[in-house]
Amino acid sequence: MHPSSDTTPSGPFSPRRDENPGTSMHLKSSPSGRVPQWVVEEALEQQRHARLDPWRQRREQRRAARVTRKTARRWAKASKRRNRVWRASPAIGIGLLAVLWFGPTIFNQYALPAISPYLPNASAPPPRLTASRDPLGVPPAVADTGGYRFMDSPDPDQEMVAYDPCRPVRVVVRPDNAPPGGQQLIDEAIAEVSAATGLQIVDAGTTTEAPSNRREPYQPDRYGRQWAPVLIAWSDAAEHPDLAGDVAGLGGSTARQVDGRPFVYVTGQVVLDAPSLTAMMESPDHVRAVIMHELAHVLGLTHIDDPSQLMYGDNLGLTDFAAGDRAGLARLGAGTCVPRL
Structure with a gap:
């Protein structure tokens, strides 16, 4: 509402005096005679409210x-x-x-x-949550006649270390320097050790990776977020000095452990002396036997002081696994499944 024309200021501001007698506002003042601003505003609001009709x-x-x-x-x-x-x-x-x-x-x-596993310079891949809960194969039923020895275990309370039977053992081959027919002999040797263990050993193709005594088990830049596959490489003493002398091949694996579970092998390598094995290709069965011997090292067998076994330290002309070799390989095929590794 706009103030009517008969509103007159009193001090800085004064409320309108109602034209009807008895309705004029008596404003409270301080001892000094000054009327506080809040008193003035309250009086104005009361006047405005009094002029409203009952409905409003x-x-x-x-x-x-x-x-x-x-x-x-x-x-x-x-x-x-x-x-x-x-x-x-x-x-x-x-x-x-x-x-x-x-x-x-x-x-x-x-x-x-x-x-x-997702941090830079990780030393292990993420857990394989899709890994099978059951072994992918069953080792053959053979009599445990003895005549075998396992590789040393990192845990003295764990008799043997083996590959996880619930996941495949992947293998890559570096074909450089291979003799003619060398890949076929590798394929045949893999088939023999797979049958003797029940492990599913699969061909993961070829690689350019060189063998090394300090081989990293986890190489995500080369093989992705998984353990590096087993490497089989044709080499010589110039590249790999451990092949010097009459050494025809070398084999072994890397073990890992998680959450207090048993140690298991996660990868390995076989290094074959290309010059000496090329010279033996007139007897391909003997070359295949060397590859089988080294693959058995990869899977967990070590040398045995029994010349009747293929895992004897020297090759005396045997071309196949003997009873002791097969008993040890069958046990290695019944290892522990560790899906979180």
């Missing part, structure tokens, strides 16, 4: 009541939220103390193994 007065009263109820509800809800926060505070505090106290142990035991 009731409407404004209802509106004011609604605003009051909403404000009360908001304060009530806010108060409840504050109460919940304060009630939860002791629990939060206890939780924080627990994290600070047990945090390093929990992190090292659970969090770090989960994230470490």
Whole structure:
């Protein structure tokens, strides 16, 4: 509403005097005689409200009541939220103390193994969650006649270390320097040790990787986020000095462990002396026997002091596994499944 023409200022501002007698406003003043501004504003609001007709007065009263109820509800809800926060505070505090106290142990035991395969310079791949829960093959039933020995185990309480039978053993070949027919002999040797163990040994193709005594078991840049496959390489003493002398081949594997489970082999390599084996190709059965001998080393057998076995330290003309060799290989085919490795 606009002020009417008979409004006259009194001090900085004065409320309108009602034209009807008995309705003029008596303003409160301070001891100094000054009228506070809030008194003036309150008087003006009372005058405005008095001029409203009854219907408008009731409407404004209802509106004011609604605003009051909403404000009360908001304060009530806010108060409840504050109460919940304060009630939860002791629990939060206890939780924080627990994290600070047990945090390093929990992190090292659970969090770090989960994230470490994805960190730079990781030394192991992520767990193969798609790995089978059951062995992919069954070793043949053979009489355990003895006549075999296992490679030394990293754990003195674990008699042998073997490959996980619930996942395939992948093999790659570096074909450089291979004699004619060399790949066929490798394929035949792989078939023999696969049948003797029940392990699923699969051809993963060729590679340019060179053999090394310090071969990394995990090479994601070359083979992806999985353990490196078993490497078979034709080489010589110039590239691999351990082939010097009358050594026709070398074989072995790398073992790993996780979560207190048994050690298992995750990869290995066979290094074949190309010059000496090329000279033996007139008797391909003997070359194949050398490859079988080295693959048996990869799977976990070591030399035995029994010249009747193929795993004897010197090749005395045998071209196939003997009873002791087969008994040891059958046991190695019944290793432990470790899907988290």
